[in-house]
Amino acid sequence: MTEFKIHNTYGNKKEVFIPNDPENIKVYACGPTVYDYAHIGNARMAVVCDLLIKVLKEIYPRVTYVSNITDIDDKIIEAATENNTPIEELTNKFSKIYNEDMLVLGVQLPDLQPRATQHIDKMINLISNLIENDFAYFTNAHVLFSVKKYSNYGKLSTRTQEEQIAGSRVEILEFKDDPADFVLWKPSEDDQPGWESPWGRGRPGWHIECSAMSEKTLGLPFDIHAGGQDLIFPHHENEIAQTCCAHKFNKPQDYAKYWFHNGFVTVEGEKMSKSTGNIKLVNNLIKSIPGEVVRLALLSSHYRQPLNWSESTIKQSKNTLDRYYRFLYDTKDQETNEKKIETTSNKVLDALCDDLNTSLALAELSNILDNKNNQTKSTTKTQLLCAGKILGILGESPSKWLGYEDQGEKFDVSLIDKLIQDRIKARNNKDFTLADSIRIELNNMGIEIEDTQQGTKWRKK
Template sequence: MIKLNLYNTLQRRISIFQPIDQNNVRIYACGPTVYDFIHIGNARPLVVFDVLVRLLRIIYPKVTYVRNITDIDDKINKRAIEKKITISELTNETIKNFHKDALTLGNLKPDFEPKATDHISEMIEMIQTLISNGFAYFSSGNVLFAVEKYKNYGALSGRSLDEMISGSRVEVADYKENPGDFILWKPSSENLPGWDSPWGRGRPGWHIECSAMSKKYLGSQFDIHAGGLDLIFPHHENEIAQSCCANNSDIMANYWLHNGYVTSDGEKMSKSLGNFATINNLLLNFRGEAIRYALMQAQYRAPLSFSKKSLDEATKSLSRLYRATEGLEVNDGQDTQLIYNLCDDLNSPKALARLHYLADEANKGSKECAQKLKNSSNILGILCNSTDEWFKFREVNSNDKTENATITEKEIDELIIKRKIAKENKEFEKADQIRELLLEKNIQLEDKPDRTVWRRF
């Protein structure tokens, strides 16, 4: 059995991954809150944990991957009012866009994709358990979790309750017994979405959904819980508190994985700063696969500098890999070294370097390395298309670059034949004119020993 080393936020160190059940590895990743297009920062966990799931599936016979959708949230309510549409119109539209983006980035579908609004009863049940076990209390219409009642509160984020209080920059609501207490259930006015509950018509707090849904689909204890660095506190800390107290358990998940931020000019990319690029927008000019490649260029815990330039480089790198695997279909033989590289805490840069080594060998004539390259790239979710598809198609919506390049394949082929004849007649000026003409339409010609191929770029 291959050893997978993973950094666990809970222990602040790397350790060998040991599943609870070798025959069913269970992983939960926090998915999007659906009120807007996802941006490149949201896409990072999507891609890196997709790679993790692919890797786990190589090592273990079965992996259950759950990624939720948060479709009840105050940001959603606010946005729906701003856009003068209903909440379900907003969430349905956003989910549709999210699925399209996730697919274009080459992600596998999770085994379960539960929505918060479909699990209100599970949340209410869990909150009731927390109240009856003395971990939660009712105050001014709200149900709150009493952090003091959970002895391990702060273990994940590495902070004590005292530190949190002394460092607090937030006004403390007067209905809280302890400043750190957080909401499990809150009342809804008539114009806001709400469900009947023992505490009146209301809606869940932010964290309870993940506790309820992970329990339903993965059990009260599972292997891996993943998400972005910014979810460590308070989201994951609170999830652990709720789940452990409701399930009378010491652990919620054994391994807590957190990806680093995507940065722009050295700063964290975030919605509040407004310095983000949506995937939807980037796809106007770049391929989804190139975005995916760019997201794997840094190890997942390190910050990742993102720029248009990094996407250009990713595109070039992918072109190189695609050239080296022209005409090959995926089969079984994967590269062991690449798997080892990934098993080193998902060291994707090391894995990509290995791909380029294989491409080198392939270009020097190694059929074996070319085949390994094709097969192994799939672990990273890249090189899944044919070389022809990569060079000839772009999954773009609308794009100046493409519109300018409007030329049919038939026209290109005809021009290639004309150029061939010109070359045979030593009319090189004419031949070069054809090449220039195509270049203006973003078509690059490559003369091979026996034929001429074209690439769109």
Template sequence: MTKLYIYNSLGNQKEEFIPIDSSHVRIYACGPTVYSYAHIGNARMAVVNDLLTKIIKKIYPKVTYVSNITDIDDKIIKTSQDLNVPFKQITRKFEKIYNEDMINLGVIKPDIQPRATEYISDMIKLIQKLIKNNNAYEKDKHVLFHVPSFQKYGELSGRNREEQIIGSRVEVAPFKKDPTDFVLWKPSANNVPGWDSPWGYGRPGWHLECSAMSEKTLDIPFDIHSGGVDLIFPHHENEIAQSCAAHKNNNPKSFAKYWVHNGFVIVDGEKMSKSQGNIRLVNDLIKSYDGEVLRLTLISAHYRQPLNWTISAINQSKNILDKFYRTLKELEKIEIPDKIDIPEKVFNALCDDMNTPQALAELNKIIKNLNTASKDEKIFIKSSIIGAGNILGIFQKNPNEWLNYGRSEILDDKTVNKLINERNKARKNKDFKKADEIREKLKNKGIEIEDKENETIWRSI
């Protein structure tokens, strides 16, 4: 069996992935808060986890991948109030758009995609356990987790107490026993969404939601918990505290064994933010670029490194895809087996902490000697591209469609083929001036022709 190595943020080292139960691997990723369109940072998380799941499915017989939808949150409530529409109208709309956008990026929908609002009763039960275990307390209709009650708090992020206080996003409030304590349940006014609970009408804290949904859908401990690097503190640190304390276990691995975090996406060297006006939305990008171009751009850098999102990077990805699709076009008459394996060196790179740059480099080496390749070597090259593409989520299109062969928005097929036939006749009669004039005429109409051994083919440029 192939060995998979992943970088575990819990301990900050690359480790061999050894599942809790090799017959069933379980993965949980923190999904989007659906009050607006997803940006490329959200997309990077989804693409990275899609790739990770595909890799693991190649090694283990059963994998369950869960990624949640946060459909109750202060931002959702504010959007609902600003637009004067029910909050579920907002969340269902943007959940649908998110899933459609991710499909465009080649992301397979998670096996389970729980909505936070459908697990409120589980969240209430979890809070009750924490209160019973003296890890949480009620004050002024709020329920808070008492951070000093959990000895291992800070083990994931490596933050000491002073750093926890400074870095905590939790609002400072007079009813807190400790500045680091965070909200498990908060009251809702009558005009704000909420649910009945032992502590009054209210709603859950964000951190609590993932603890409840991951345990309910996967049971604990599960194998991998993932998300963006910005979630390490406080979100994932708080999840560990809640889930472990509820089960009276101080070991963070009693919740999740491996913690995988992808790096930030920056835009033209700057942090993505509303104030900078540089937030890049997937829903906008897919109107200008094919989803495969965007996906390749998202996996072009190692997942743990920052990704600089630039027009140049997007164009480079388009050029790389064009190159491989041209290779597939060259090999279109080469028949390959129905069962295609991933090239060994490509898969080894992916199993080395998802080293996508190395995997792409190995694939480049395979096509390097196409022009001098024998028939068997061509079969291997074509199989390698398709096999690697299946796991990377690229090369899924028909090469003719990708490269625009036989398609023009300006001239109809009949006109193009008539001109090509006239050119071929001129060449046969050694009237090269006329042949060049026809080629130039087609080029001016956005059509490029290529002379092959027994035919002339054309494509839009």
């Protein structure tokens, strides 16, 4: 069986992946808090996790992927008040948009997408266990987790206590025993959403939501817990503390064995922020950029490294895909041999099995097209499609991708072919002025031409 290697944030090293049960791999990823459109930072997590799942599915017979929706949170309450919209309407709207946008990027829906508000009972149950086991305390209508009572606290993020406090954007509650303690349950005002609990009407803290939903949907322990790097501390550190202390587990691995985190996204070298106004929303991007281009751009650097979103990243991804689709169009009459798929895509899969080495995988994909082994076009096409399937690209119809099937725009193909032939003649006669004017004429018709070793090719701009 193919060996899969994964960088485990817990222990900070690359490890051979040994599942709890090879018959069913269980993965949980922290999903979006749904009160606004997703930006490319959110999308990177979804795309990287989708790739992880696709690779695991190549190796193992069954993969269960759970990614939640946080539909109760102070930011949601604020946004609902600001927009004068009922909370449920707001969260339904944005979870639908999130799923639709991710689908455009080739992200398959998780097998289960639990919503926090549907699992309040489980949260109350965990919090009760934590109080019973003396890891949590009730004060001023709040339930708080007592960080100093859990000796493994800080082991995931390898932060010292001082760093923990400095980095946790600690809620200022003067009645905390310790500034590092975090909220498990808080009271709700009459006009805020709330649920009855042993501690009065209130709502859960964010961290307990994921402890509850992951356990309820996957059972414990599960194999991989994923999320963006910004969630390592405090969110994931707190999840480990809650689950392990509620169940009196000795080691954090009794909750999740591998911790998988993707890096940040910057925009033209700058951090994305509301104040800079450079937040790139997926919903806007996909209006003008094909989903596969966005996906490939998001996979263009290793998932653990920062990714710089720039015009040149987009352009490069588009050019790469154009090249593949051009080949697939030119070989549209070639049969593919499905049986060969398993054996021929090994190099791309091997690269991905090494902690999702996408740079190497994409280089191997390019090697397939360069056809250094002088294989038949049919074999090359089979290999490309197979590798594309794992990477979640090359799923479009080549003629549609190249703009040949555009609705509402009629291209006079014979005229285009004639102009291209005229241009070739002009170039052969060294009449470059005429050749250039023909290129401009085609350009004005919305046609882009490219001179390749196989001749001049055209496509819709």
